[in-house]
Structure formats: C-alpha cells, structure tokens
Amino acid sequence: MKSRGSWLGCVARKGKGYRDKDMGEERASKRANKPLGRAAKGPPPEKKGAEKRGKRILQKKAIAKTQPENGGKTGGAFSQQLPKEVPGLKSEKTFQSGGKKAHKKGKSVKGTGQIDPTREIAFDILEGVLEKSHTLEGGFSSVGHHQVEARDKAAAHRIAACVLRHLGTLEEVILPHVKRQPPLVVKIILLIGAAQLLFLETPSHAAVSTCVNLAKRRHLAPFGGLVNAVLRRVVEGGAVQLEELDQDRLDVPAWLWRSWGRKARLIAEALSHEAPLDITLKKGAPQPPGGQVLPNGSIRFPAGTRPVELAGFAEGNFWVQDSAATLPARVLNVQAGERVFDLCAAPGGKTAQLADAGGQITAVERDAKRMLRLAENMTRLGFKVEEVIADLLQWAPPQKAQAILLDAPCSATGTARRHPDVLRNRKAQDIRLWADQQERLLKSMPGLLEKGGRLVYSVCSLQPEEGVAHLDYAQSLGFVIDPIPPEELPFLPPEAFGKEGYVATHPGMWAEKGGMDGFFILRLRKVF
Numbered sequence: 001m002k003s004r005g006s007w008l009g010c011v012a013r014k015g016k017g018y019r020d021k022d023m024g025e026e027r028a029s030k031r032a033n034k035p036l037g038r039a040a041k042g043p044p045p046e047k048k049g050a051e052k053r054g055k056r057i058l059q060k061k062a063i064a065k066t067q068p069e070n071g072g073k074t075g076g077a078f079s080q081q082l083p084k085e086v087p088g089l090k091s092e093k094t095f096q097s098g099g100k101k102a103h104k105k106g107k108s109v110k111g112t113g114q115i116d117p118t119r120e121i122a123f124d125i126l127e128g129v130l131e132k133s134h135t136l137e138g139g140f141s142s143v144g145h146h147q148v149e150a151r152d153k154a155a156a157h158r159i160a161a162c163v164l165r166h167l168g169t170l171e172e173v174i175l176p177h178v179k180r181q182p183p184l185v186v187k188i189i190l191l192i193g194a195a196q197l198l199f200l201e202t203p204s205h206a207a208v209s210t211c212v213n214l215a216k217r218r219h220l221a222p223f224g225g226l227v228n229a230v231l232r233r234v235v236e237g238g239a240v241q242l243e244e245l246d247q248d249r250l251d252v253p254a255w256l257w258r259s260w261g262r263k264a265r266l267i268a269e270a271l272s273h274e275a276p277l278d279i280t281l282k283k284g285a286p287q288p289p290g291g292q293v294l295p296n297g298s299i300r301f302p303a304g305t306r307p308v309e310l311a312g313f314a315e316g317n318f319w320v321q322d323s324a325a326t327l328p329a330r331v332l333n334v335q336a337g338e339r340v341f342d343l344c345a346a347p348g349g350k351t352a353q354l355a356d357a358g359g360q361i362t363a364v365e366r367d368a369k370r371m372l373r374l375a376e377n378m379t380r381l382g383f384k385v386e387e388v389i390a391d392l393l394q395w396a397p398p399q400k401a402q403a404i405l406l407d408a409p410c411s412a413t414g415t416a417r418r419h420p421d422v423l424r425n426r427k428a429q430d431i432r433l434w435a436d437q438q439e440r441l442l443k444s445m446p447g448l449l450e451k452g453g454r455l456v457y458s459v460c461s462l463q464p465e466e467g468v469a470h471l472d473y474a475q476s477l478g479f480v481i482d483p484i485p486p487e488e489l490p491f492l493p494p495e496a497f498g499k500e501g502y503v504a505t506h507p508g509m510w511a512e513k514g515g516m517d518g519f520f521i522l523r524l525r526k527v528f
C-alpha cells in the first residue's frame with residue numbers, strides 16, 4: 001500500500017515502513033516482520049478508561065455494522081443511506097465553495113442548530129490549540145462558557161484532550177475519505193466525531209448527529225453532508241483502519257520521536273492513555289478512601305477523578321502532584337528549620353513538599369497570576385511560606401540559602417500525558433531556547449547558595465538538551481555532582497539512574513501502575 005501524506009506530516013503503517021516527511025525519506029521498517037502498535041501487543045495490563053478500550057469497542061461496532069444502531073428506525077443523520085455525491089467526499093472533484101466562504105477568515109460564528117455545550121466547548125478549545133497554539137488548559141479557561149455545567153465542561157475537556165492525544169491516528173483515519181483537506185474548522189468537527197467513535201465509546205448515532213449539528217451551529221451547513229458521510233464511513237470501517245495503523249508512531253511528531261531514541265515507543269504508548277490523578281498527602285493526614293498507594297508514597301486515583309470531590313480537599317489534607325514530580329523536592333532532603341529557596345515555584349506542588357518537610361521556605365516566581373495560585377494552595381494547605389514575585393535573574397535576597405530547588409521552566413514534554421497540547425505546540429527549534437534560559441538560571445545559582453549548600457535542578461522535560469546536556473555546564477560553574485544512588489529512590493527502575501548520578505524518569509516507567517511523568521533531576525553541591 002502506498003503511503004499518503006497526512007495532515008501531521010508523518011505516516012506510519014504497520015509493516016509498511018515509515019515515511020518521515022521531516023527527513024524527506026522513506027525507509028523500510030526494521031520492524032516489518034514484528035508486530036507494531038497497541039493491537040499487536042494485546043490488551044493493556046489494566047483498565048484505564050474508555051480510551052484504552054477503543055479498539056475492541058470498534059471491532060464490535062464493525063462486526064455489528066449490518067445491524068443499524070437505531071434498530072432500523074428511520075430518521076437522524078446516521079440512519080440515512082450514504083449519498084452517492086457528497087461535497088468534499090473522496091468521490092467528488094472539489095468542495096462546494098459556500099462553506100469556504102463562510103470560513104475564509106477561519107472564524108467560527110454560531111449559526112442555527114441545537115446548542116450542545118460539550119461539543120461547542122471542545123471545538124473552541126481545539127480551535128485555540130490547533131490554530132492559535134493556545135494551551136489546552138488556557139483554552140479551556142478562556143473559552144467563556146461560564147454558564148455551562150461542570151459535567152459538560154469536563155466532558156468537553158475529555159473530548160479535546162482525546163483528539164490531541166490521538167491526532168495523528170484520527171487524521172489518518174479520516175484522510176482516505178476526503179478528496180482534499182477541508183478547512184481547519186471542518187477538520188476539527190471531523191476529529192471530534194472520529195475521536196468519539198473510535199476512543200470515547202460515544203454511541204454512533206450521537207457522535208455523528210452531534211457533529212452534523214455542530215457544523216450547522218458554526219455556519220458550516222454546506223459541509224454537513226461531508227461530516228455525516230465521513231463519520232459514517234468511520235463507523236463502518238474505522239476499526240479495520242485502526243488495525244493497520246501504527247498509532248504510537250502516528251500520534252507523536254517525528255522530531256520528538258527521534259529525540260526520544262530507543263525509549264520512544266514506550267513513551268508513546270504511555271502518552272496514548274489518560275493520566276491518573278496522583279495526590280501527595282500532608283504529613284499525618286488521613287488518606288481519602290479509594291486510592292492506590294504507590295511505592296513512593298503518592299496516592300493514585302483513576303483518570304478523570306476530580307480532586308475537589310476527594311475527602312479532605314477543603315481541609316487541606318493533600319495536593320495534586322504526579323508521583324514523579326515529588327522526586328526533586330524529595331532528593332533535596334530538607335531538614336527542619338533549614339533556609340530553602342524554592343525557585344520558579346508556582347503553582348507550588350514542590351513548595352508544599354518543602355514546607356511539609358519543615359523548611360523555612362522562600363518561594364520565588366516571576367508570574368504574579370501563577371503566584372496567586374501558589375498562595376491559594378498554601379492557604380488551603382495551611383503552610384506558611386515567604387512568597388516573592390520576582391524575576392530570579394534580578395533577585396537579590398538578604399541572605400543566601402542552605403538548599404535550593406530550581407524547578408526550571410522547560411518544554412514540559414514529560415507532562416504530555418496530562419497536557420497533550422504540548423505534543424502539538426512545541427517545535428524542535430524551541431528546545432534550544434528553553435535550554436539557553438535554563439543555563440542563564442543555573443548561572444545565577446552560585447550567588448544565591450551558601451558554600452556547602454545543595455542545589456537540585458529539575459525539569460519536567462524528556463529532551464536531552466534540557467537535562468543531561470547541562471551536566472558539563474553546571475560543573476563548569478564550580479558545582480560538583482552529588483549523585484542520587486538507586487538506594488535513595490529504590491522504587492524507580494534501574495534505567496532511571498544515569499551513570500553520572502542524575503535521575504531521569506519517563507511516562508513509560510511504572511507502565512503496569514499507570515505510568516509517571518518525565519522528569520530530569522540533578523543534585524549538585526557548592527564546594528567553593
């Protein structure tokens with residue numbers, strides 16, 4: 001089968017080799033005779049929500065395709081026969097121009113049709129991420145659907161995150177059914193429909209009809225037939241299409257896949273699932289019922305759990321923090337009464353840990369809004385810390401610290417399970433900029449730390465430029481590496497420990513428990 005160009009720029013097909021547009025070459029897969037992708041690996045080890053089960057559900061749907069889902073009743077988009085000629089469908093020469101005109105500036109104006117808050121919000125979030133490079137969370141809070149119920153907002157967030165997580169695969173499923181690329185706004189509607197059909201267990205008739213309705217609402221009625229026809233083809237053949245695709249490879253941009261080396265497939269597999277919710281308990285606080293205690297002490301709840309609904313949230317018994325995110329503050333080994341600087345502190349997960357350990361904490365953060373969130377978190381948790389809104393590069397404290405945690409700004413590729421927009425919005429060339437910024441921050445550390453003091457540098461990035469590449473630079477500043485031995489974090493797999501003494505986790509670790517975020521952690525000592 002010949003590879004087609006995808007909207008993402010990369011096509012991966014089981015057993016057919018990879019075509020990597022970035023590299024401008026087509027190479028035979030070394031794994032041509034090996035099973036690739038999730039289907040080949042068999043069912044996942046444990047249930048982690050509907051997205052994981054997408055393939056099996058679809059297979060059932062494909063088998064049942066001769067039995068109409070509405071029981072043979074007429075009416076509704078799904079029950080119609082597939083029209084022979086649909087604008088934009090593969091068999092047609094061109095799109096009708098009306099829809100293009102309505103959207104020539106990419107505006108998504110509301111038209112007629114039933115209001116469906118969930119898909120409306122999902123659409124707005126995705127338009128923000130895919131067109132304007134907004135973050136998923138930023139888009140979610142700025143779409144302005146304040147009247148909407150929390151349940152609808154949560155459902156919208158889940159749909160948008162699912163589309164972003166499976167973008168390459170969804171594009172590849174849809175692409176064979178369209179003659180040429182539809183406008184982005186139409187594409188978004190198709191992606192929403194396909195994600196619901198393939199990964200979110202939405203009944204077929206509901207997924208199709210809500211997307212046709214969404215097209216009307218967005219003044220895209222001329223594309224309604226296309227949306228209906230394409231999604232019905234996905235209902236009929238999506239399962240079989242998925243079986244052929246190397247989903248792990250498709251859902252990760254080629255440059256990121258290359259940068260992750262041999263770990264790429266493990267990471268990609270982990271990124272294809274919704275992340276669970278991890279919390280850190282305050283010392284002595286009771287554990288909310290229902291969670292699983294992880295080997296590092298974090299408590300894990302299933303994906304989709306809302307922290308505010310867990311017992312003890314309002315009382316300040318815990319804070320939300322991925323299990324891997326607990327490691328940087330842990331290896332700083334703060335003693336009661338020590339003077340500690342928590343640099344780049346907001347929203348404060350690590351500040352809470354340091355305060356809980358009994359340190360005198362000064363939290364420094366440049367972004368006033370984010371510092372407000374830190375302050376709210378500390379108030380809820382009952383921790384007293386000094387909060388300083390300042391650019392760390394200009395900050396001159398009256399006294400130096402005995403210990404510093406520098407949780408530097410970074411590309412955040414290690415958190416892509418929770419923030420799948422990261423996969424779409426980051427560009428290869430951005431990584432160097434983050435790395436330069438991290439070097440500038442590292443350079444300011446000697447001036448803030450007492451002689452003999454400890455510095456932990458951490459980033460939630462999987463990119464070597466932001467982690468291991470800083471080892472020489474840190475030592476050139478006069479620091480010595482204080483190695484973190486495996487015995488100190490015995491619950492991590494051996495591959496998390498670099499021979500130079502750093503720790504690097506990735507989302508594919510603890511796969512049987514639901515994974516962990518990717519962090520790079522380096523402990524240094526000031527000896528000069």
Ligand SMILES: C[S@@+](CC[C@H](N)C(=O)[O-])C[C@H]1O[C@@H](n2cnc3c(N)ncnc32)[C@H](O)[C@@H]1O
Nearest residue numbers: 344345346347348349350365366367391392407
């Ligand atoms: C990775 S986040 C920190 C997460 C935080 N440590 C936690 O555990 O919740 C990086 C933070 O660094 C802040 N930041 C970036 N550059 C900074 C600078 N020059 N001075 C102070 N804060 C900075 C960003 O605003 C951002 O809030």
